[in-house]
Amino acid sequence: MSHAALLVAVMAAVTILLRFLPFLIFTNGRKTPSYILYLGGILPQAIVGMLVVYCLRETDLVSAPHGLPEILSVAAVAALQAWKRNSLLSILGGTVLYMLLVQLIF
Amino acid sequence: MVIRKAFMTSLPVMAGYIVLGTGFGILLRSAGYGALWALAMSLFIYAGSMQFVGVSLITGAASVLTTAVTTVMINARHLFYSISMISRYKDAGKVKPYLIFALTDETYTLLSDGKIPEGADPDAYRFLVSFFDHCYWVLGSVLGSFAGEFLPFDSTGIEFSMTALFTASFVEQWLSAGSHLPALTGLLSTALCLVLFGPENFLIPSMILITVILSALRGRIATPESRKSDGRREEK
Numbered sequence: 001m002s003h004a005a006l007l008v009a010v011m012a013a014v015t016i017l018l019r020f021l022p023f024l025i026f027t028n029g030r031k032t033p034s035y036i037l038y039l040g041g042i043l044p045q046a047i048v049g050m051l052v053v054y055c056l057r058e059t060d061l062v063s064a065p066h067g068l069p070e071i072l073s074v075a076a077v078a079a080l081q082a083w084k085r086n087s088l089l090s091i092l093g094g095t096v097l098y099m100l101l102v103q104l105i106f
Numbered sequence: 107m108v109i110r111k112a113f114m115t116s117l118p119v120m121a122g123y124i125v126l127g128t129g130f131g132i133l134l135r136s137a138g139y140g141a142l143w144a145l146a147m148s149l150f151i152y153a154g155s156m157q158f159v160g161v162s163l164i165t166g167a168a169s170v171l172t173t174a175v176t177t178v179m180i181n182a183r184h185l186f187y188s189i190s191m192i193s194r195y196k197d198a199g200k201v202k203p204y205l206i207f208a209l210t211d212e213t214y215t216l217l218s219d220g221k222i223p224e225g226a227d228p229d230a231y232r233f234l235v236s237f238f239d240h241c242y243w244v245l246g247s248v249l250g251s252f253a254g255e256f257l258p259f260d261s262t263g264i265e266f267s268m269t270a271l272f273t274a275s276f277v278e279q280w281l282s283a284g285s286h287l288p289a290l291t292g293l294l295s296t297a298l299c300l301v302l303f304g305p306e307n308f309l310i311p312s313m314i315l316i317t318v319i320l321s322a323l324r325g326r327i328a329t330p331e332s333r334k335s336d337g338r339r340e341e342k
Contacts, residue, residue, distance in 0.1 A: 003167055004139070004143075004164045004167075006170065007160070007163055007164050007168065007170070007173045008143070008146060008147055008150070008151065008160070008164070010170055010173045010174050010177065011147075011151045011156060011157075011160050011163075011173060011177050012147075012150040012151045014174050014177040014178060014181070015151055015152070015153050015156060015177060015181050015184070016207060018177075018178065018181050018182065018184045018185050018188075019184045019185075019187075019188055019206050019207060019209055020188070020206055020207075021185060021188070022185055022186075022188035022189040022192060023188060023192060023195070023206055026189055026192060027192070032189055035321075035324070036185075037186070037189075038324055039182070039317070039320065039321075040182065040183060040185060040186035040189075041186075042288045042320055042327060043179070043182055043183065043288075043316075043317075043320065044182075044183045044279070045279045045280075045283055045288040045289045045292065046288045046289065046291050046292030046295075046316045046320060047179055047180060047182075047292060047316070048272055048275050048276045048279060048289070048292065049276055049288075049289045049290070049291070049292025049293035049296065050179075050292045050293075050295070050296040050312055050313070050316060051155065051159065051180070051272040052269065052272045052273055052276050052293065053292075053293060053296035053297050053300060053312075054159070054162075054296065054309065055268055055269035055272055056269060057300055057305040057308070058305060069263075070266075070269070073266060073269075073270070074269065074273050077269075077270045077273040077274055077277070078273060078274075078277045080274075081273070081274045081277040081278055081281075082277055082281065085278065085281075087122075087271075087274045087275065087278065088121070088122060088125055088126070090270065090273075090274040090277075091126075091129070091267060091270040091271050091274055092125075092270075094266065094269075094270035094273065094274075095129075095263070095264065095266050095267045095270050098263045098266035098269075098270075099260075099261075099262065099263035099264060099266070101263070102262055102263040103260055103262055103263060
């Protein structure tokens with residue numbers, strides 16, 4: 001098995017485990033610990049922030065164009081989302097802008 | 107008829123899954139992995155954000171440990187979808203394993219209100235809604251993979267779709283969250299770890315730091331009202 005296929009299998013197995021685990025552990029009689037409920041409510045917001053930084057990890061701010069395509073496109077996505085609250089529109093708009101910027105301008 | 111009712115319920119998810127699935131297929135193709143990979147990932151992982159991140163994990167030849175821990179962190183919220191569906195899916199019988207497997211953000215949103223159309227068998231209805239959503243996602247991914255091969259334009263920069271996905275989701279959660287502390291914790295901890303550990307090794311330290319800080323803040327953050335609203339726009 002190639003390393004890539006191994007990673008796909010790991011992602012699938014862990015995801016399946018996460019979805020099934022509560023059904024195996026917290027059967028009707030047992031209550032979910034409040035710490036777990038707390039983390040469950042709060043983690044997603046932090047993890048999305050982490051993923052934004054993760055996506056931008058290779059951005060080079062020091063040499064030209066100083067991350068300008070990324071900065072402009074992220075700003076465009078954020079503005080579109082705040083304005084229309086339509087994720088598909090924001091994603092599409094930001095991606096098209098980024099592609100135009102890196103292909104035609106920078 | 108239950109098929110028609112389930113199909114009608116699933117319609118709002120159709121557009122989103124096909125468009126984002128297509129984006130995923132194109133991205134995966136541009137990373138050098140074709141339709142069979144798109145099919146396998148969408149069929150067996152079936153978690154949108156995770157699959158986008160998975161493309162970078164695969165192309166960066168991440169370790170098994172990094173991949174497993176990253177999957178836990180990104181998909182941890184599925185634990186809570188499952189928890190809230192325990193009693194509802196209790197007597198689902200033969201289709202129960204599939205219902206649990208296919209519980210994505212969007213399917214959860216469609217089924218979590220517990221409403222069943224009049225006269226429809228609950229298990230058949232829930233199974234079909236879950237199944238239709240899964241089909242849209244797989245279909246979109248495979249279409250995207252083929253489209254990626256014959257794109258009539260230069261696809262340089264298409265990888266930004268992943269950044270855009272998470273940025274949109276971040277802004278959406280920011281606007282609807284009671285407290286911005288969790289979002290800021292995520293951004294700043296990760297930025298700090300990126301500076302300290304470099305772009306190859308910062309993911310696991312970031313996740314540890316985030317968990318530690320959020321655990322320390324417990325009691326100071328107004329508990330988000332939110333498991334429901336968290337997921338709604340979050341994925342795919």
